Amino acid sequence: MQTSKIKVGIVGGTGYTGVELLRILAIHPSVELSVITSRGEAGLPVADMFPSLRGYIDLSFSDPAKSDLASCDLVFFATPNGIAMQQTRELLTAGVRIIDLAADFRIQDVATWEKWYGMTHACPELLSQAVYGLPEMNREQIKGAQLVANPGCYPTAVQLGFMPLLEAGLIDPQYLIADAKSGVSGAGRKAETHILFAEAGDNFKAYGVAGHRHLPEISQGLTNMAGKSVGLTFVPHLTPLIRGIHATLYGRLNKEADLQGLFEQRYANERFVDVLPKGAHPETRSVRGSNQCRIAVHRPQGGDTVVVLSVIDNLVKGAAGQAVQNMNIMFGFAENTGLEIVPLLP
Amino acid sequence: MQTSKIKVGIVGGTGYTGVELLRILAIHPSVELSVITSRGEAGLPVADMFPSLRGYIDLSFSDPAKSDLASCDLVFFATPNGIAMQQTRELLTAGVRIIDLAADFRIQDVATWEKWYGMTHACPELLSQAVYGLPEMNREQIKGAQLVANPGCYPTAVQLGFMPLLEAGLIDPQYLIADAKSGVSGAGRKAETHILFAEAGDNFKAYGVAGHRHLPEISQGLTNMAGKSVGLTFVPHLTPLIRGIHATLYGRLNKEADLQGLFEQRYANERFVDVLPKGAHPETRSVRGSNQCRIAVHRPQGGDTVVVLSVIDNLVKGAAGQAVQNMNIMFGFAENTGLEIVPLLP
Amino acid sequence: MQTSKIKVGIVGGTGYTGVELLRILAIHPSVELSVITSRGEAGLPVADMFPSLRGYIDLSFSDPAKSDLASCDLVFFATPNGIAMQQTRELLTAGVRIIDLAADFRIQDVATWEKWYGMTHACPELLSQAVYGLPEMNREQIKGAQLVANPGCYPTAVQLGFMPLLEAGLIDPQYLIADAKSGVSGAGRKAETHILFAEAGDNFKAYGVAGHRHLPEISQGLTNMAGKSVGLTFVPHLTPLIRGIHATLYGRLNKEADLQGLFEQRYANERFVDVLPKGAHPETRSVRGSNQCRIAVHRPQGGDTVVVLSVIDNLVKGAAGQAVQNMNIMFGFAENTGLEIVPLLP
Amino acid sequence: MQTSKIKVGIVGGTGYTGVELLRILAIHPSVELSVITSRGEAGLPVADMFPSLRGYIDLSFSDPAKSDLASCDLVFFATPNGIAMQQTRELLTAGVRIIDLAADFRIQDVATWEKWYGMTHACPELLSQAVYGLPEMNREQIKGAQLVANPGCYPTAVQLGFMPLLEAGLIDPQYLIADAKSGVSGAGRKAETHILFAEAGDNFKAYGVAGHRHLPEISQGLTNMAGKSVGLTFVPHLTPLIRGIHATLYGRLNKEADLQGLFEQRYANERFVDVLPKGAHPETRSVRGSNQCRIAVHRPQGGDTVVVLSVIDNLVKGAAGQAVQNMNIMFGFAENTGLEIVPLLP
Structure with a gap:
């Protein structure tokens, strides 16, 4: 198992999947959160928007245009549909692995995707290498994946x-x-x-x-x-x-x-x-x-x-938690690392 | 159409179907609410239990054993399953019409009823005269019914x-x-x-x-x-x-x-x-x-x-409102009397 | 008491105070609802936006610019702050009485109002004739008022x-x-x-x-x-x-x-x-x-x-209901007309 | 700091403070949960009552009369008021430290306690040694306390x-x-x-x-x-x-x-x-x-x-979390051990 920390970036951290990723990653022992971007909130401390993270996340949102995502080991896209696909090629080329929490790479058939999502796909040639990140189905392929489409x-x-x-x-x-x-x-x-x-x-x-x-x-x-x-x-x-x-x-x-x-x-x-x-x-x-x-x-x-x-x-198994589970598989961490969170009841 | 008021009794008025009946009947122009019983709360003013009815309902709960239900034109049973069937025969004999909001008369096959409700039926001979009170299906039979089984x-x-x-x-x-x-x-x-x-x-x-x-x-x-x-x-x-x-x-x-x-x-x-x-x-x-x-x-x-x-x-079309709709049909009132309540949104 | 119906208009019917006015006025016996305006939704049947009103309100939203408010006996403003004051003078001149559910006429001191609401008042000269519509305090003045400021x-x-x-x-x-x-x-x-x-x-x-x-x-x-x-x-x-x-x-x-x-x-x-x-x-x-x-x-x-x-x-005593109460007082209807709505509990 | 695990018992584990203690202690690195009692649910696996704990808590509820609380290092009382005081003397004598999450030891003046709680105190002589467990006020006394009254x-x-x-x-x-x-x-x-x-x-x-x-x-x-x-x-x-x-x-x-x-x-x-x-x-x-x-x-x-x-x-700082904070202080663990739980938002 890998023991040193990996550098992680998050694109689009102001939505619920973003804050949920932060909640989980904040205490993940093998992750160094190095950048989190937001076009609209650049400069704002993350914990000002989400006071639940006070004391856990010291980062501020950074401008996507000025963020050094290429130096990350892994980038999560917690963006609306259609954003990740515009940056994927460049990041993959730079050796960055990607987990997209949106839908850009979930459907293998381009025509189907374009019909349901109402836009032209920016990198259809990457679909074949995208792995659908449902670990219970595709664990082996996820291990070596550079690009994971996190399920809905x-x-x-x-x-x-x-x-x-x-x-x-x-x-x-x-x-x-x-x-x-x-x-x-x-x-x-x-x-x-x-x-x-x-x-x-x-x-x-x-x-x-x-x-x-x-x-x-x-x-x-x-x-x-x-x-x-x-x-x-x-x-x-x-x-x-x-x-x-x-x-x-x-x-x-x-x-x-x-x-x-x-x-x-x-x-x-x-x-x-x-x-x-x-x-x-x-x-x-x-x-x-x-x-x-x-x-x-x-x-x-x-x-x-x-x-x-x-x-x-x-937001967890249906989004951010499953994304972290995929990350753990991709980087050889124990699959449950950072995910042993006891459910909150009542 | 009948114009004078009918005398109405409610057996079991402390549950949600009971208070809902009260909410609707409180301003029904053709109903005189004459008795409402509760074994546990006899003597308590109804509006003390349900302050929403202050100013609308002056009655107190009365002891079922001492209540003069036989002088009512109509009695609603808003009781748990198995109660109405014990008083039905006597009330029908006294000329009182009945609407049971519980399940005692909903199922025509006694064996099926006894299996699902886990008790012996007290008056299986009355089942054949009970009308299932779904007006959209059985309006004609409801008109002349003495005993209506209000649907679940x-x-x-x-x-x-x-x-x-x-x-x-x-x-x-x-x-x-x-x-x-x-x-x-x-x-x-x-x-x-x-x-x-x-x-x-x-x-x-x-x-x-x-x-x-x-x-x-x-x-x-x-x-x-x-x-x-x-x-x-x-x-x-x-x-x-x-x-x-x-x-x-x-x-x-x-x-x-x-x-x-x-x-x-x-x-x-x-x-x-x-x-x-x-x-x-x-x-x-x-x-x-x-x-x-x-x-x-x-x-x-x-x-x-x-x-x-x-x-x-x-609580309305699924219980008390439908019961009042059935009452209106049984007594020849316009079917929507007292039921033109505009839904509360938001 | 006046018995013929009055013609009523509503400016701005797409918010919660608007739909609440509609819920109450829909069954008010002395009101003919003649116009309801919305800049953004002109042409849309009101009941398409609020299905709770299906069967009760047949009107469509109309363009404020083309709406004949001047022929109304009474106009309710269920608009954001700062809208009513721009039309008040003209309507009053046309003999229309007004109830503003927003804050334009609630505060007698113009400077205070302008400080808290951050805008210049459009008709400060009308403030002195505006009556603060809390009936329990100002019933007598409300009776003769042409312009009522409905309380917050x-x-x-x-x-x-x-x-x-x-x-x-x-x-x-x-x-x-x-x-x-x-x-x-x-x-x-x-x-x-x-x-x-x-x-x-x-x-x-x-x-x-x-x-x-x-x-x-x-x-x-x-x-x-x-x-x-x-x-x-x-x-x-x-x-x-x-x-x-x-x-x-x-x-x-x-x-x-x-x-x-x-x-x-x-x-x-x-x-x-x-x-x-x-x-x-x-x-x-x-x-x-x-x-x-x-x-x-x-x-x-x-x-x-x-x-x-x-x-x-x-939304009722705190807005639309109190507005109707004020209307009843202004037009000599019984004060509780259309307002005997039993609270919904549970 | 102490590093070996302490043995912990919970009396009364079926309420919300009980399940909350379990949620926190389930992953506390210095605690071995050895017994949890419930008069009414003896024999029932804890996780059958609280499925959120499946995979985290394997214990079953045990009969209080047959439970070996005396061998614990610490016992939490998550019971209704008036229960803890009946067992405190015996457990203290056996060298067990106690944190009572109910009110038995919160008030120093016996007469005041008896007036508000409507019962006779079972061990008024222990009140003087009970420490009110608000760490921000009484941290030093908590360190050496045998009996902590966890605040409301x-x-x-x-x-x-x-x-x-x-x-x-x-x-x-x-x-x-x-x-x-x-x-x-x-x-x-x-x-x-x-x-x-x-x-x-x-x-x-x-x-x-x-x-x-x-x-x-x-x-x-x-x-x-x-x-x-x-x-x-x-x-x-x-x-x-x-x-x-x-x-x-x-x-x-x-x-x-x-x-x-x-x-x-x-x-x-x-x-x-x-x-x-x-x-x-x-x-x-x-x-x-x-x-x-x-x-x-x-x-x-x-x-x-x-x-x-x-x-x-x-349920946390107001009950179970503060109790664990007190436990950490009492046993020389880092005060935040097991308590670095990021708030769940949204």
Whole structure:
């Protein structure tokens, strides 16, 4: 294992994935945080914007144009979609490894990406070397990756829930339903009316039923697991939590199996996937602030519909925590380094 | 239309359905509230327990044993399951009409009821005369009913969402999925740990996946709509709202149809079902405090899965409001009397 | 009493005070809502923005420049500060009466107003004819007023709490403390980061301790009650409620008195001020959605500090409801017309 | 410094202070958790009750009667008031050191304690050797203490806020006001109606204005700081947070001083008290999950009223975290051992 500290930069540190990266990296023993950029807040001490970091982070935001990212060992992009791809080629050439927490490198098919994200991809030739950073699926490729596409929050919860069933060929891949509920921090720290406290509080709604950007990302992953194309209905909902995703997944069983055993075996060696005992119902708060995914599998009334319940903290296993998990894998640190954070309950 | 006031009694007025009945009846022009009972709180002025009613309700809770329910025109039971059935026969004999907001008369098959509710039914011979009080389905029978079984909250949202599709035979009744989310008031006003603010707040979970008491009630209703037996997977969830149910319903289309037109036509004359424009996503807060059900129908990606979004306030259209709607129908008042309450938003 | 309907216009209907005015006026028997303007949303049906109003409000927002406000009997301004004052002179000249829900006419001293609001007043000559619309203080002047300055939310809760004590000269006016807590809707429906759900949720903070715009408004009112200048420390806080203000008021008693009797007597004839029994603690939810102010007065440990607890719904008694109350007074309707809305609890 | 692990027991581990102790101790490098008792849950694995602890705590609850507490180096009592005092003598005799998170040993005057807690004290003779565990005040005595009375949550926030002012004699001790707001977890994990989600959610209220048990505890501390008796008005409020206390403190200045400098100097060497820059408003979420107290001092309008804002997480610095801080001091560990938990924001 590597023991000296690596130099890490963060591009775009003013959003929730940025502050969450800082929370985790602040006490990571193998990381020296050397630069954090923000176009709008250059010069401002990070802890002035996020007082929770007082005493932990002494850096100020720096102007992206003047920041020496090239001297970093690793750069995290905690930026809106479409930013990372504009700097990736140059940084990779400089020998910097990259983890993009946005969506620029998550989808292998350029046309699909451009359709859903509504822009031209800046470096389609790099897609083939980008590794999709879901460690439970791609650990070996992540180890040597120069460029990691950190999965989306919904895609993490949904893929981990369906994975054992699809890999084992137990459910009909044509009729998959993912009914997912997200806390409001999943929408980011943008000043938008619909996520105001007085709008999103004491309220519940579905959104994007006609089509959400995470649909092609999830479909791509499920297709890889199933080894054939899948039919997925994905309905996201906004629920008045700050943090947390709860995915309720429905599949049609096409053969008998020990579902509980299947899940336990598939994740037996995964530090951050916890299969609950039979009959359990995971709560989002049981993973609050932690990198854990907790899963339960049910077969109501003994029928042929399997129901999987999968919960994560969207900002940790669904974003910054998984990014640090990927970093640990890439740099040969123990995979749980800096991630043994006990969930905050209540 | 009847114009003189009817005498109304409420048995069990200390829970949320009780106080909600009071909120609505307090300003109902055709109701004289004559008695409200509570075993535990006899003698206490109602407005001492619920200060929101100060100035509107002058009654005190009375001892059930000493209350003159027999002189009422109508008695609402806002009691736990198993209470109403013990007094029904006597009250009906006395000429009192009854609306039970609990589950005692919701399921026609006694064996099914006794299995799910874990007790022996006290008056199975009355089940056949009980009318299931979903006005959009059974309005004519409700008019003449002496005994109305007011539907459960989940069953109301789910049945109104599936009804047009099943009546028209457009979806496969064997593969119905109802993923439902409820605010915490749906669990009642009981001192239980799991619904404490510090437990249910900032938290989301499924529960009862193996089987929930509303499953047989919903199945019975859907079977009636479809004209044949149905296969339903019902997964309820607890979400940190005070009020509101959001049902997300999934069905498999088996023929082409104008879904939007179907829903609009089916509910064209229903005052309390509002079909939203194509592409809309109803929010629970858009019905907060009101007797409205709002519904949107989607067909994501033009595939063969239909998604229906149905929202109600669980305490109003899902309980007390629907009970008053049933009362209005039974006594010949305009169906919306006392129910033109504009939803509270934000 | 006047019985025919009056024509009412609303300028600026897209904020929370606007939608709240609509919720109340929608079922007001003496109002014909004839125009509602919005610069940004002209042409949009009001109910498309606020689905809670579907079935109640058929109007669309109209362009302020093209709206015939002059033919209204009354115009409400539910606009940001500084807008109403630009149209007031013209409308008054046209014989239109005005209720401004913003702050343009709340402070009689122009210099003070300009200092706190940071702009030049457009019509200082009209200030003297503006009536401060706190009915419990100024009912007689409101009756004949052409121009009413509707009080702010904090000022309503604080003034009603201190009024009996100051009028009776029972407390030292030099040492008044108002520790006030507001729900987030008080900040309006503006897309600002600090009122996002993920910022204001599960969080509590003071703000504006150095000075808040409601300070001079409150001081002016308290000075009028006391008949001499007052010394007030006012600390507002943001609490994770949607609606509600709770003011905790502290004063130093300078003589003995029957405090409970004093409050009950002062408000005996006030429909919208409810003095709770001795020892009570009013809850904000006990007035949710209603025009009620509930007050309790305490003297902890029998010492010489009096503590008054005063709660209102900031959008109703603290804004739109009080505006309608003022309208009722101005036009000779019963003061509670359209305002007998039972609070929504839970 | 001591380096070997100490054996620790917890009596009463099913409440919020218990699970919070477990969250912190689970990863404390110098603690071996050897026993945790619960009368009601003996035999149940701790992580079955609190799934957040899965993978961190393997212990099961044990029957208090059969638990070997005497072999522990330290026992925490996370029990209701009145339990610890019944076992203290025996454990002290056995050489076990004790930290009581309840109130049994917080008040030196037995008569006062018995009046406020409504029971006879079981071991008044031990009160004189009990050390009040506020490290910023009593660090030296804590080092050698056998019995530590861990402060209450409100008392911690209030005392740390007033301490610099009273020690310096800058404010009139006769007119102190503490307006304090607590999240709902402060009421504990008891099944009581008033702290249900549907009761405490979207609601704000004061309580205990006539007298709260923390009043004599705070008064005792403030008296010690001032060196003379104090007059305190203490009004607690319940706010819809899960965690967090915000104390707003008011005092009357009796001489000029550099308030900001005073606070910064007083707490310069305190790891867990953070004085914010001038003009700041601390948020409860800025300390969520951490042992930090953040304080800001204001002098509104330059008048003679000083306003101090003080926030803590009631379960950490207000309970379990402070208890661990005391443990660290008692056993010679670095005071921040196991307590460098970055606050969870958002």
